[in-house]
Amino acid sequence: MKLIDFHCDTISKIHENPSKGNLKDNEHHVSIDKLIKSNSLAQFFALYVNAKTHNSCYEYGKELLNSFNDQINENKTLISLGTNYASIIKNEQTNKITAFLTLEEGGILEGSLDNFFEFYKAGVRLITLTWNYPNEIGYPNANFTYKDQGLTKFGKELVEAMNHYNTIVDVSHLSDGGFFDVNEISKKPFIASHSNCRSITNHPRNLTDPMIRAIADKGGVIGINLASSFLGDSPKTRIDDILLHIDHMYKTGGKQVISLGCDFDGIDNALEIEDVSEMYKLREALSNHGYSYDMIENIFYKNALTFIKEVLN
Numbered sequence: 001m002k003l004i005d006f007h008c009d010t011i012s013k014i015h016e017n018p019s020k021g022n023l024k025d026n027e028h029h030v031s032i033d034k035l036i037k038s039n040s041l042a043q044f045f046a047l048y049v050n051a052k053t054h055n056s057c058y059e060y061g062k063e064l065l066n067s068f069n070d071q072i073n074e075n076k077t078l079i080s081l082g083t084n085y086a087s088i089i090k091n092e093q094t095n096k097i098t099a100f101l102t103l104e105e106g107g108i109l110e111g112s113l114d115n116f117f118e119f120y121k122a123g124v125r126l127i128t129l130t131w132n133y134p135n136e137i138g139y140p141n142a143n144f145t146y147k148d149q150g151l152t153k154f155g156k157e158l159v160e161a162m163n164h165y166n167t168i169v170d171v172s173h174l175s176d177g178g179f180f181d182v183n184e185i186s187k188k189p190f191i192a193s194h195s196n197c198r199s200i201t202n203h204p205r206n207l208t209d210p211m212i213r214a215i216a217d218k219g220g221v222i223g224i225n226l227a228s229s230f231l232g233d234s235p236k237t238r239i240d241d242i243l244l245h246i247d248h249m250y251k252t253g254g255k256q257v258i259s260l261g262c263d264f265d266g267i268d269n270a271l272e273i274e275d276v277s278e279m280y281k282l283r284e285a286l287s288n289h290g291y292s293y294d295m296i297e298n299i300f301y302k303n304a305l306t307f308i309k310e311v312l313n
Contacts, residue, residue, distance in 0.1 A: 001297060002041040003279055004304035006126075006223035006261035007172070007194040009104070012048045013265045015067040023071035024078070029264035029275040032078050032097065037277035040097050041301055042088055042308075044126060044193070046104035048266070051133050058115060061108035065101075065122055072099060081123050084166070085309040102126035102170070102193070111136030111154050113161055125312055126168035128193060129155065129178065138178040141204040150177040151185075159185045168311050171195075171215075172205070172223075172261070179211055188311050189219035194261035196230045196245045197252070203230050209252050216253035221307045223261020224249070224299075228269045237271040239285045246286070246299065255295060259304045 010023070010030040020027040035043055047064040054060040072081055080091050082098035091098045101122070106129040109115040116127075129151075132142035137155035139146035151159070159182055162169050169190040171179050182190055192215060198206035207215075207222065215222055224245060228234055231241035249258050264276055273281050279300075286296045 001039060001283055002301040003038050003276075004042045004260070004301040004308075005040070005264070005276065006044045006191065006221075006259060006304065007046060007102070007104075007225075007266070008043060008262065008264040008276075009046055009048045009266035010264065011045050011064055011068050011071070014071065015064055022074065024075050029262075029267070032075055034275050034277040035097050036078070038279045040276070041092060042082060042098040042100060042304075043276075044100040044102050044261075046102045046128070046266075047108065047124075048104040048131070049108055051105060051107050051131065051135065056110070057105060057107040057135075058110045061103065061105075061119070065119070068099075068101060083123055083125055084312040085305070088305070088308065100125055102128065102168075104128040104173075105131040105135070106137040106155075106158070107131070107133070107135035109136070109158070113157065116158060116161060117165075120165055120167060124167070126170055126191070126193065127158075127162065128170040128172055129158075129182075130173045130175075132173065138181075139175040140173050141175050142173070144204050146175045146177075147204070148177045149175050151181040156181065156185055163188050166312055172225075176208070176211075180214075183214045183218065186218070189221075189307060190215065191220050191307070192222045192261075194223045194225040194227075194263045194266075196225050197248045200245055200248050201230060201232055206230055212249060212253040212257065216257040219307070219310060220257070221259040221303050222249060222253070222257055223259045226262045226264070226271060226273065227267045228271075235269055237267070237269060237273065239272050239282060242282060243285060243289050247289075255298055256303055256306070258299045259307070260300065
């Protein structure tokens, strides 16, 4: 079965720890070799910046972009940058994995639409509007401190520009107030690339039932996150906990809303699914749990493909 995953932090890991391997083969959760084993159709790679540890989010974002391009160029017979739905189809025909490029921390743009256009031209097609700190776009839900704060004026302008330029708006990490601003402003489906269900696990990074329904009603998708703190009380990521969130998301938002955004290489805890090559464990668990083959296909890649076709046309 094919796989599309909406979020990993592998590029940052490779950039910061070159001794632990490159994109082809490394000690991390995601590598080209592991993606091949998982029959990956497309992987979304984040340029992740911690605003508290870098003087300029923009400059460090450019460093990560250069690292990403170097890795793709070194492995161009196996993986290729994707910018739209047609990229996936073309790459699949030549047995290549499609790599989509994302920004995790809209502060990389430093409040400038010109910077958005620069990263867009470089291939970025998804932006996680905030990470764990307030930025020029809006406020985070790292905790509930900024829960009711909405998007800034620039944040609203950016969402409109992203709609116009076929760039996916990602509300994972965003405050509740910012979420509902996006839902009101965005004319296109949007995503929570790596978030779970707040009614199952009361973590601020998770989505309330009204949020799940809002994303579903808009034609968007939610990527199930494998970080243990978003799943339950266990210090280890357990497949049974993942199933609880998938069940609730299915019940609340329907079968089209569920996708995968595993957060591989952004997770520090132990996992029953140790890396992306072991996603077959989730597939088998879903089947044993009573999900049909067609529904598992929806979760693993078909819902993602439908969403990509709609937004990245």
